Amino acid sequence: MEAKKIGVLMVYPVMPYLLEALESRFRVYKPWEADDKQAFLGEHSDSIQAVVCGTAAGANAELIESLPKLEIVSTFSVGLDKVDLVKCKKKKIAVTNTPDVLTDDVADLSIGLMLCTLRQVCAADRYVRQGLWPKAEYKLTTKLSGKNVGIVGLGRIGLAIAKRAEAFGCKIAYHSRSKKPEINFEYFSSIVDLAASSDVLVVACPLSKETYHVVDQNVIDALGPKAILVNIGRGPLIDENELVKALVEGRLGGAGLDVYENEPHVPKELFDLDNVVLLPHVGSATWETRKEMADLVVGNLEAYFSKKPLLTPVE
Numbered sequence: 001m002e003a004k005k006i007g008v009l010m011v012y013p014v015m016p017y018l019l020e021a022l023e024s025r026f027r028v029y030k031p032w033e034a035d036d037k038q039a040f041l042g043e044h045s046d047s048i049q050a051v052v053c054g055t056a057a058g059a060n061a062e063l064i065e066s067l068p069k070l071e072i073v074s075t076f077s078v079g080l081d082k083v084d085l086v087k088c089k090k091k092k093i094a095v096t097n098t099p100d101v102l103t104d105d106v107a108d109l110s111i112g113l114m115l116c117t118l119r120q121v122c123a124a125d126r127y128v129r130q131g132l133w134p135k136a137e138y139k140l141t142t143k144l145s146g147k148n149v150g151i152v153g154l155g156r157i158g159l160a161i162a163k164r165a166e167a168f169g170c171k172i173a174y175h176s177r178s179k180k181p182e183i184n185f186e187y188f189s190s191i192v193d194l195a196a197s198s199d200v201l202v203v204a205c206p207l208s209k210e211t212y213h214v215v216d217q218n219v220i221d222a223l224g225p226k227a228i229l230v231n232i233g234r235g236p237l238i239d240e241n242e243l244v245k246a247l248v249e250g251r252l253g254g255a256g257l258d259v260y261e262n263e264p265h266v267p268k269e270l271f272d273l274d275n276v277v278l279l280p281h282v283g284s285a286t287w288e289t290r291k292e293m294a295d296l297v298v299g300n301l302e303a304y305f306s307k308k309p310l311l312t313p314v315e
Contacts, residue, residue, distance in 0.1 A: 006305055007047040009067070011057045014076045018294035022052065025298065041066060050074065050301055055281065056263075058082025064091065072304045074297045078102055078157075078284075080314060081207040081234060095314040096300040100156060101292040102284035106204075106232050107160035109283050113230045113256030114149075114165075114200055116277045118142045123274035142253075145169050150198030152191060152214065153205025153233065154180060161202055173197060176205070191215070195222035200230060207234035217242040220252055228254040228275075232283050235260040244269050247276060258283050 008026040010019065022028045029048060034040035041063075048067050051059045054076035061084045064070060072094040075083055080097060088095050116122055119141045127138050149165045151158045154174040162172045162185065173186040175194045180187070188194035191214060195201050201223055205211050215229070215238040223229060229252060231238055240261040246252040247270065254275035260266050263281055270276045284290065299311050 006049050006301075007044065007069075008050045008052060008301065009041075009044075009048045011051060011053040011059070011063075014052070014054050015290055015294060017291060018052070018076065018297060021294060021298045022301075025302065026050070045069075050304075052076065052297055052301075053082060055079065055082065058084075059088070060084050061087045064088065064093065072096070072301065074300045076293055076297050079206060079234060085314070094304060094310065096297075096304075096310055096312050097314055098293040098296045099312055101296060102289050103156045103160050105286050105289045106157050106283040107164055109258065109279075110157075110161045110202055110204070110230060110232050111164045111168075113232070113258065113277055113279070114144050114202075114228070117228050117230070117254045117256040117275065118144050118147075118200075120274055122277050144200075147171075147199040148173065148197060150174065150188070150194040150201045152176075152194070152201065152203045152237075154183065154185070155204070155206075157232070158202075158204040159183075161204060170200075192218050192222045195219045195227075196224075198223065199227050201227065203229070203231040203233045203237050205233055205237065207237055212236050213239040215239065215243075217246075220246045223252055225251055226253045228252070228256065230256040232258045235263060240267065247273055 006026045007029060008022055009029045010022065012032055013019065029044050031037040031040050045067050046069055049069050049071045051070060051073045053059050058075065059073045064084060064087045070093055073083055073088060074096045076098060078097055078099045083095060085095060124138050127133060145168045147170050149170045149172055151162055151174045154176050165172060173188060173194055175188045175191045203215055220242055243255065244267045247255060256277040258279040259281050266278055270278060296312055303310050
């Protein structure tokens, strides 16, 4: 089959570089340009063999069922929570993602969120811009060096965060589904116990039915008013209502957040809190990494339709 005749549905406009790369090789269907997206999909459903999606919108069961010729889903992300893997497996649809290439960026940003939250970098910046420095010194904050850092999910990204935190003299502990025999960090089978022992708790696990709201009121209360919570995983890993209440009431020391339960909507109660740093889901958002991610998406599609081994298959 000629590449130009292969139909690829791009669920939403991820980035211009990826769109251009896809359009140079495949016939790309762009539903966001249509007045009626459902009618558009219905009209072209028999022409679509591949879906490209990402963190904002994925390939759910309804979309998969509506595309009878679908053979592969290639997601512009490492996370798979927006792809119905069960449905894909049942229909023998290949799935690929973009692991490894975004690990460094997300881990770097995690350290940035720890520093910015503990040292109140963003609030101190606003303090200077508002002309308040001549009136009084900025308040004392808290250092990162030497802190107990707990990591929820010690996969590629979790390990990269641990490596960076160790450089600050931090003591590392972790919680995951099971203890990793090759890892020397202290393991906690209970996330509540990990939180109780942590000055900083970083959430870096994948989102699944099992990890939905894995950080709940019990975990937040175990952290307490001197500890901070950092989330670079997915918003629904944390019970956001409980998090907001704890921060507003002073039961949690602070939070550095890159992800939220209902993106792009962020609880307004957090906007005026100096001990909270809010980012717009930019963990992997550098030119270098997003280009590598896009190249993986395209490379996986090219490999599949050339009957070559996938670059990053999801088993």
